[in-house]
Amino acid sequence: MNHDAVLEQKKIMESEWGGGKAPFGVSWRKYMMWIFIVSDAFTFGAFLAAYGLFRVTSEAWPNTYEVFTAFPLIPFEAPMLFVAMMTFILICSSFTMALAVSASYKNDRANALKFLGLTILGGSIFLLCQVYEWYHFIHDGASLTGNPWGTPLFSASFFMITGFHGLHVLSGLILLTITALKVKRGFYERRGSYEGVEIVGLYWHFVDLVWVFVFTFFYLL
Amino acid sequence: MSKQEHGKKVYIKVWLWLLAITIVGFIVSPLGLPGWLHNSLIILVALMKGGLIVAYFMHLKFEKISLIYSILLPLILLIALAVALLYEGTTRFL
Known part of the structure; x- marks a missing residue:
């Protein structure tokens, strides 16, 4: 290699995209989580777009305020109250997750564990609520191929969308539990970085984010 | 990773905002507004909530x-x- 080529090579290496640097200002782990989140958003986006297509091409669409009226231990009908409560719980668990990340960056292991625990609790309650919701819906006669309120596409998209979201909540809970155990055992402290907590946090906030849109488009609209 | 932006106060503020606009989105529905207005309000509320979560909880605003x-x-x-x-x-x- 002649001298000019060496200089040229050096110039490339020193540039932002030459390698050995972080052009996005984050570690590769965090960037990969963001890429995963974008791809997952595409999956949910496809679900919701298909649901929109089903809905505008169906002659009639059931009114969710008449379908989702059950609330445990309440004898009268409470339209949408249960789903609103689930939304509230998930937003709160997102909040405690943010606090867990905040505490872990201050090397405050006790608080990080406490808030991770609260996040897991919130996620578990949400999942149990979803079990109740599914149980009720199925008990009322809904399945993937039909339901008493009209077009089968209504219950089919309900089961596909909320089921896929529930699966994400479940995987999130498993990841959160593993992370909490790692915090407890001092794994991140030994490694000298609590970034792992933040990355799991990103995923958990995304699960909350998806629910905001599922709640909006499936239940409220 | 900038640690100073992980302030507890900011998170509490964002959380309260999220709860507030969730309630707004919820009481809009039974009001019997015209369809287009109702739908735009509901979608606006969802976008605001999503924006708050992504910007502050997921920290994207500071990246x-x-x-x-x-x-x-x-x-x-x-x-x-x-x-x-x-x-x-x-x-x-x-």
């Missing part, structure tokens, strides 16, 4: 601009997909 763009730009394709499918659904088949 480098290249990261922000590489996350947000592909999502425009999602909106394009939804618009295309709704357009197909409402015009060609009816």
Whole structure:
């Protein structure tokens, strides 16, 4: 290699995209989580777009305020109250997750564990609520191929969308539990970085984010 | 990773905002507003909530601009997909 080529090579290496640097200002782990989140958003986006297509091409669409009226231990009908409560719980668990990340960056292991625990609790309650919701819906006669309120596409998209979201909540809970155990055992402290907590946090906030849109488009609209 | 932006106060503020606009989105529905107004309000509330979660809880607001763009730009394709499918659904088949 002649001298000019060496200089040229050096110039490339020193540039932002030459390698050995972080052009996005984050570690590769965090960037990969963001890429995963974008791809997952595409999956949910496809679900919701298909649901929109089903809905505008169906002659009639059931009114969710008449379908989702059950609330445990309440004898009268409470339209949408249960789903609103689930939304509230998930937003709160997102909040405690943010606090867990905040505490872990201050090397405050006790608080990080406490808030991770609260996040897991919130996620578990949400999942149990979803079990109740599914149980009720199925008990009322809904399945993937039909339901008493009209077009089968209504219950089919309900089961596909909320089921896929529930699966994400479940995987999130498993990841959160593993992370909490790692915090407890001092794994991140030994490694000298609590970034792992933040990355799991990103995923958990995304699960909350998806629910905001599922709640909006499936239940409220 | 900038630690100073992980302030507890900011999170509490964002959380309260999220709860407030969730309630707004919820009481809008039984008001009996005209369809287009009701739907735009509901979608606006969802976008505000999503924006708050992504910007503050997921911390994207404080990341480098290249990261922000590489996350947000592909999502425009999602909106394009939804618009295309709704357009197909409402015009060609009816």
